[in-house]
Amino acid sequence: MSNEKDAPSIRAIDLFCGVGGLTHGLARAGIEVVAGIDIDSACEYPYEANNKAKFIERDVSDLAAPEVKQLISGADVSMIAGCAPCQPFSTYSRAGRSKKRVDDWQLVETFGKLVQEVQPDLVTMENVPQLLDHPVFNQFLERLHGYAIEWSVVQAVRIGIPQTRRRLVLIASKLGSDGLALRQDEQKAKTVRQAIGRLPSIKAGESDPEDRLHVASRLSQKNLERIRHSKEGGTWRDWPEDLKAACHRKTTGATYPSVYGRMSWDEASPTITTQCFGYGNGRFGHPEQDRAISLREAAILQTFPPKYRFVRPDEPVRFSVLGRLIGNAVPVRLGEVVGQTVMAHAAQFIRSKDAEEGE
Template sequence: MAPTVIDLFAGCGGMTSGFTAAGFAPILAVEHNLRAAATYASNFGEDHTLCADIATVSDIPRADVVIGGPPCQGFSNLGSRDVDDPRNQLWKEYLRIVAAARPSVFVVENVDRFLASSEFALLTAEATRLGYALSSGTLLAADFGVPQRRKRAFVIGSRIGPIPLPVGASPWAGVGTVLADLPARPATTALPASSVTVFGVDVPGRFKSLDLHLGRNPTALSLERYRHIPPGGGRFDLPDHLLPRCWREKKTGTTDVMGRMRWDQPSLTIRTEFFKPEKGQYLHPTWHRPITHLEAARLQTFPDSFEWCGTKAEIARQIGNAVPPTLAAALARQVLGFL
């Protein structure tokens, strides 16, 4: 019988994707955002998916493992870094469900700043009170075969003895391993006009992989900027006449913006606005355009069979916020070896 897993703050299901690939059976997923929950349900089943505020969830089954990433904006380098941000407290709801489900193991994902926070110290104390031994640290996705230099914090709590984090030993994969076979020029800038009923509500979807190979309509100025950026380069490669005033006056920092990927290297972290080159290193390694939604999903190691619900911006957030399934699978196999 397959070990069971509960996914909290499930998003579109990146962690569940990895855990199911390793042989786990999902029995409950909780996600507050309707479109993300619809994506999860489309791939793993609506029967066990709750689109709800986690604080309202009371019917909690027993499970072998609980996984999830409580929202991290309060700890993020890109956020306000407000220690009183109420989102920092959501780990308490996570542990409330752990206490009810009594799993042998739980896994928490967050930004690396979380491990230095007072909230992590409080989580450690509460998890210890519940009888869990904790292991924690940061993992680099590229070390596990993900073509992306994405660093995240993970905590493994165990009632069956300490479980160390997995050790990544995969050679780094370049973005070419997942981008090379896709059409150079996306055929459209819009998602198909289709909808599906999930949780009794119509939402945009379900979109297949090639539906997400979406282009944009850059201005002539943007195209001229793109042409000046070499592989591995960025805004510092632009001549002065192409620099906006804010970049011209800021000679340091934000080194990855207007950056171009390299075929033979992993990408930098895929964030939620990867379709905007001014937000990071999101230019295609060869073509004068930002990466598409499908290319971002592949860099996150979502399989092409994955289906998506939502608008373009909503799907982009789902992709950028997810744990790469390949990294999640490595965590799942590590946990499975101790169950």
């Protein structure tokens, strides 16, 4: 089924697909993602509106191997991709999580079990680096018996993402071991200015009439005064004493150096979280304008295209919902780099196979 240019056809599904960041990136690299599976119904519209793939609202643990095999059959190479949520490993607001969330890492085991049953040619998993310290990671590797495996902790800024994000990326293949390592170029980091510097200026509580997602959350009068005293790249330490919160005056305030901070124009942004629309939740203040970053700016910093559609035209823009969807997404550029890696790897396999058959 390969063509004259040796570009293999790869058919994939995206588990825990969210709004489609990984799917969109893989598709950019030439991979046919036929379906995304997620339990969150809020993901359906953005997933299908921006990708040529079907959204299946389903708990991944309910997927049957024959169903998955059928979805990814019919191409040169089959693939399962995904990012299993791992809430216990998140460093954001860990103390506020309920105990019922401690079993969320079992989704990684669900992922591994499905891969073991389906036996696709390729597997890629993206997750938090802390997963490496948990026994479930070794259990996942054991599920990949018979695969060549490469994994690394990727620095987002080294692959063209304007964000200081670190993610664990694993690629496994039945086709061989050559070319599986994810390339991380020593290139100059993309900056906040390059990513969002050209977006129209808006005020706190306002939205761009041409783009409903380019909307910034409201600020109280006190927080408006605070952000006006904050310098580019600065924090609450820039404020006069009367604007500082009681917790900041305590010695323990030193453990929160980046809350109520502004981003720096000529550096990468901090990690975009589900609470990135809130000025007090991290260094999420706009570098120049007196507001937190907009939802659109957050999405662009996650490398979604500027026109990526997240809400239906007749639906309201809800910060809590869209912040969660954007913050939890796999950056599109990361998916693209993974896709480019596996496309090149599969093409090498196809060439070697054709050469052997021609002898």
